[in-house]
Amino acid sequence: MPARSVFEIIGPVMIGPSSSHTAGAVRIGSIARAVLGEDFRRADITLYGSFAKTYKGHGTDRALVAGLLGMSGYDSRIRDALNIAATLGLEIRFRIAKGEEFHPNTADIELTGVSGKRVFLRGSSVGGGNVLITRINQYEVSVCAKNPTLMVEHVDRPGVIGRVAGVLGNNGINIAEMRLTGSNREGEKLMVIEMDRAVSDEVLETISGLPDVTAVIRI
Amino acid sequence: MRRKITISELVAAAEQRGCPIWQVVLEREERLQGTERQDIWHKMKEYWMVMKGSLDAGTKPGNRSLSGLVGEEGALLTRYIEKTKPLSGYGSVLAAARAMGVAVVNASQGRIVAAPTAGSCGILPAVLATVAEETGAVEDAVVGALFTAAGVGMVIDEHAGTAGAKSGCQAECGSASCMAAVAAAEMAGGTPRQAANAGALALKNFLGLVCDPVAGLVEIPCVKRNAIGAGVALLAADMALAGIESKIPLDEVIQAMKEIGDAMPASLKETSLAGLAGTPTAREIEKRMNEID
16 A cells, blocks of 8 residues: 555654564564453463564564563563563463464464463464454454454353443444354354444443353453 | 655656755645644654664664674774775765664664665665765754655655565665665755656666565665665765766656566565575575574
């Protein structure tokens, strides 16, 4: 797409060496952190494709961990992220996958939280710092998280979607896009809702308390 | 749909009004974004501060890329000009050293401004800092020059693109050198037409340049291409200021760059399958890098 502003040519301000390997990787890490919803104590990260081949030279490992630690893509501490994680006593393991079955820049992240909660996320860096999350726990998804995004896990029964949409509507939040995805377990579904603006803690809590809603993730 | 702008339009508008190119670009940005001029100016000034930070960070001793493959080049060149009268002129060599310094900051996960990309981020700040010193230009003149460079970059982006994966290194270091040459010529007092000629002279020398990074890293040959891109920009600006014209106008050079990029095989567009990335030495480096794990 042609540049619409001078700042698409001079800019962005970024942490090197490439937006795919730094900003994109930080973003994948920070989304995994949001999916866990609490601090992590252990991360098992599997790298695929070009992430696997060049992660040391591109600092992809540091960038992913920076995201897990809650840093932004512009944080100059990214290059020290592995040391920072070690100082905090966090356990981080990297595994290199052979084969090219996924997009060239892909990482699987398994996180264990301080409470023992475990989540799984698969994300790809698709260029220019943009990402695509293709799996969350048992769900195949397609989330780019450019807009504030809510994921609502629920029992597949009539009325749930209406209730969730109702809460958002009552709080003046417009739904930009909504998709449903099932898992291999019967009766279990995930709503992925992209919104014009982020939901407050209060709204999040209300949705969490709705009948048949089993879990809510906010990105 | 918005009509694509051209270099000749930018030059004509500047000539007609007797103003520099940067003013035309700034006013266009105001219209496109609907933002106040002072806010746009302020943001560009902030970007220049980040660029200056990367220039400073690039001169620190002991810099090294994450892979360890590059790092000392800028310092070596700086030491060289302190002791020796360089063959290509002090300014050119200083700009080359600075450009490599910034490129290494990028390769070591430091903070930079993409201009137009991260892989080519050293050229523009290095050239502008050097020209500002040579001409005694104040900081606002440098900020203005950034708008001129950005305007040229927008034209390139609209008509050809600035991604190595799409058009090769001609679109990254080539675009950066072209943008820097136009801005340098204008800063040094050149007319809009002379400035455009400087850009054409610079870009013509990058046509066909492929993107073939060793082991897929933004290091070899990227760091040194930043150095030579800075040198080319300064020489092209001098040639244009001397009255030399590019017989092929910059708009047509940009079109040629697009056609060449389209014809370039995928193996030479950031995939590290061929070119320098495919040489025995590069394969050896790649093997060694994989063994670190």
